[in-house]
Amino acid sequence: MSSHHQAIQDKLAMGITWSVAMLLMSTFLWLFSDIVIHGISGVSWEFLTARPLNAGREGGIAPILVSTALILMVCMAIALPIGLGTAILLSELTHQFGWMSNLIRRSLDVLAGIPSIVFGLFGNAFFCITLGLGFSIVSGGLTLACMVLPILIRSTEEGFRALPADYRLSAAALGLSQASTLISLLIPAAMPAMLAGFILGLGRAIAETAALIFTSGYVDRMPESLWDSGRALSIHIYDLSMNVPGGNANAYATALVLITLLFIINAGAQAIGHRWSSKRVLVA
Amino acid sequence: MNQPNTIPALKPSDSKRTPRPHPSSEPFIFTENLNVRYGSQQALGGVSLSIKQGKITALVGPSGSGKTSFLTCLNRLTDLVPHCQVSGSIQFGKIDVLSPDTNVLQLRRRIGMIFQKPNPFPFSIRKNLVFPLREHGIKDTATIDARIQESLTRVGLWKEVYDRLDSSALALSGGQQQRLCIARALSLSPEVLLMDEPCSALDPISSGVVEDLIASLRGPYTIVMVTHNLAQARRMADHVALFWLQHGNGQIIESQPTREFFHHPQHKLTKEYIDGVRG
Numbered sequence: 001m002s003s004h005h006q007a008i009q010d011k012l013a014m015g016i017t018w019s020v021a022m023l024l025m026s027t028f029l030w031l032f033s034d035i036v037i038h039g040i041s042g043v044s045w046e047f048l049t050a051r052p053l054n055a056g057r058e059g060g061i062a063p064i065l066v067s068t069a070l071i072l073m074v075c076m077a078i079a080l081p082i083g084l085g086t087a088i089l090l091s092e093l094t095h096q097f098g099w100m101s102n103l104i105r106r107s108l109d110v111l112a113g114i115p116s117i118v119f120g121l122f123g124n125a126f127f128c129i130t131l132g133l134g135f136s137i138v139s140g141g142l143t144l145a146c147m148v149l150p151i152l153i154r155s156t157e158e159g160f161r162a163l164p165a166d167y168r169l170s171a172a173a174l175g176l177s178q179a180s181t182l183i184s185l186l187i188p189a190a191m192p193a194m195l196a197g198f199i200l201g202l203g204r205a206i207a208e209t210a211a212l213i214f215t216s217g218y219v220d221r222m223p224e225s226l227w228d229s230g231r232a233l234s235i236h237i238y239d240l241s242m243n244v245p246g247g248n249a250n251a252y253a254t255a256l257v258l259i260t261l262l263f264i265i266n267a268g269a270q271a272i273g274h275r276w277s278s279k280r281v282l283v284a
Numbered sequence: 285m286n287q288p289n290t291i292p293a294l295k296p297s298d299s300k301r302t303p304r305p306h307p308s309s310e311p312f313i314f315t316e317n318l319n320v321r322y323g324s325q326q327a328l329g330g331v332s333l334s335i336k337q338g339k340i341t342a343l344v345g346p347s348g349s350g351k352t353s354f355l356t357c358l359n360r361l362t363d364l365v366p367h368c369q370v371s372g373s374i375q376f377g378k379i380d381v382l383s384p385d386t387n388v389l390q391l392r393r394r395i396g397m398i399f400q401k402p403n404p405f406p407f408s409i410r411k412n413l414v415f416p417l418r419e420h421g422i423k424d425t426a427t428i429d430a431r432i433q434e435s436l437t438r439v440g441l442w443k444e445v446y447d448r449l450d451s452s453a454l455a456l457s458g459g460q461q462q463r464l465c466i467a468r469a470l471s472l473s474p475e476v477l478l479m480d481e482p483c484s485a486l487d488p489i490s491s492g493v494v495e496d497l498i499a500s501l502r503g504p505y506t507i508v509m510v511t512h513n514l515a516q517a518r519r520m521a522d523h524v525a526l527f528w529l530q531h532g533n534g535q536i537i538e539s540q541p542t543r544e545f546f547h548h549p550q551h552k553l554t555k556e557y558i559d560g561v562r563g
Binding site: 095164166167168169170171172173174175176177180184185189 | 389
C-alpha cells in the first residue's frame with residue numbers, strides 16, 4: 001500500500017474518532033447548557049432555603065434538600081458496612097468460601113441489571129408494607145441501599161484485587177495475622193477504590209427517582225424524623241415537570257442544583273483520590 | 285507451656301536480641317521426604333535436606349525445579365496458596381513445622397523471609413518497621429525507636445534515611461527498599477532468614493551492597509537462599525543444594541559443602557550445570 005493511501009486511512013480514522021468524541025461531548029454540553037440557561041435565574045439563596053409553595057411552582061426546595069440528604073445518609077449508613085464486608089469476603093476470603101462467593105458474585109451481577117422501578121416496588125412491598133416502615137425516609141434509604149450495593153461491592157472488590165499480592169505475602173511472612181493485615185494494610189490501601197465506589201453509588205442514589213416514588217414518597221414538607229415521608233430532588237423534578245402545569249421553571253432550577261451537587265461530589269472524589277496517590281503514604 | 289510446639293513469643297524485655305551463634309554441626313532445620321502438590325501438579329517430591337545453624341545454604345537449579353516451593357514450606361507460607369498440599373516432615377529446632385498445632389505467626393516471626401522483588405508496605409519508612417513490631421506485642425515507644433535504629437543500622441540504611449523516616453518507603457531506590465525489607469525482618473529478631481533471589485531484581489551496584497549485607501549476617505542468622513547466580517552461590521554459600529526437575533517433580537540432585545559442590549561434584553547433572561552445559 002502506498003504511503004499516500006496510508007495517510008488517507010490515518011486521517012479517516014482520526015476523523016471518525018474525533019467526531020464520535022465530539023458528538024458525545026456536544027450531547028452533554030447541550031443538555032447541560034439547556035439546564036443552566038433555563039435554571040440559573042431560578043437558583044438563589046432564597047430558593048435553597050425556602051419551602052415550596054403552590055405545589056412547587058413557587059418557593060424553594062429546602063425540605064427537599066434535607067430529605068435527599070437524609071435518604072442518602074440512611075442509604076450509605078446501611079450500604080457501606082455491608083458493602084465493605086461483602087467485598088472483603090469476595091476478595092480476601094474466597095479461598096475459604098469458594099462456592100458461596102461465586103453465588104454472591106452472580107447475584108450481584110443480576111441485581112446491578114435490575115431496573116430501578118423494580119427496586120421501588122420491592123422496597124414498597126418489603127420495607128413499607130411487610131416491615132411496616134410505611135412511606136418514609138428510612139424505607140427510601142433502605143431501598144436505595146439495595147440498589148447501590150452491587151456498584152459499591154464490585155468497585156471495592158476490584159480495589160482489593162488490584163492490590164499487589166506482595167502485600168499479603170510479605171505481611172504473612174512477617175507473622176502478621178490476616179485480621180491485622182486487613183485492617184492496617186489492605187483496607188487503607190484499597191481506600192481510594194472504596195471511595196470511588198462510594199461516589200459512584202452516591203451519584204446513582206442522588207439521581208434516583210423510580211426507586212423512591214413508592215418508598216420515601218413525595219411529601220414536600222420538612223421531615224421531622226426519619227420515619228416521615230420525604231421528597232427527593234429527582235422526584236421533585238419529575239413531579240414539577242410531569243404533574244404540575246407551570247412548574248417547569250422550578251424544575252429547571254432544581255435540576256441545576258442536582259447537577260451542581262453531582263459535580264461537587266465528583267470533584268471532591270477526584271481531589272481526594274489525587275491527594276492520596278500523590279502522597280503515596282497512606283498512614284504516616 | 286512446655287509443649288514442644290510452643291514457640292516463645294517476642295518479649296519487649298529481650299534487650300540483646302541478636303540470636304547467639306551456636307556453631308554446632310547439628311542440623312538446625314531438617315526436612316525429610318518433603319512433598320508439595322499444587323492441586324494435581326506435584327512440585328516437589330521427596331526432598332530431604334539438613335540446614336546448619338549460622339550458615340548460608342544456597343539452593344540452585346533451573347526455573348521450575350521447586351526451589352521456591354521448598355523455601356515457602358519452611359515458614360508455612362504454602363498455607364496461603366489455595367489447593368497446596370505439603371506432606372513429609374520439617375523439623376526446626378524442636379518444632380514440628382508442619383504440625384497443625386504449630387503457631388504459624390510465631391513461626392514466621394522466627395523464620396523471616398525476603399522476596400525477589402523488594403516489597404515494602406505503602407507506608408512511611410518508620411511505619412514499615414513499627415507495624416510488624418506492634419503486631420508482635422512490642423508497644424513501648426522507646427523500645428520501638430531503639431529497634432528501628434538498630435535494624436536500619438544493621439542493614440546500613442540508618443545514615444541514608446534517619447532524617448526522613450516519615451517519608452514514603454516507596455520513594456527509596458530498589459536497593460534501599462530491599463535493605464529496608466531485610467531490616468523489617470531483622471527487627472523481629474528472627475533466627476532464620478529465607479531469601480528468594482534477593483538480589484536478582486536489583487541493579488549491579490545495589491545487588492553488590494545487598495550481597496555484602498547478606499554475607500555479613502552469616503553466623504547470628506541461618507540463611508537459606510534461592511539463587512540463579514552460580515557465582516553468587518560460590519562466593520557466599522557454605523553449602524549448596526542443586527534442585528532438578530526429575531520424573532515431573534522437583535528433587536535435590538546433590539547437596540554438598542560449597543567447595544565440594546564446585547570442585548568435586550558427585551552427580552553428572554551437577555557437573556553439567558556448573559559448566560553451563562545444562563540448566
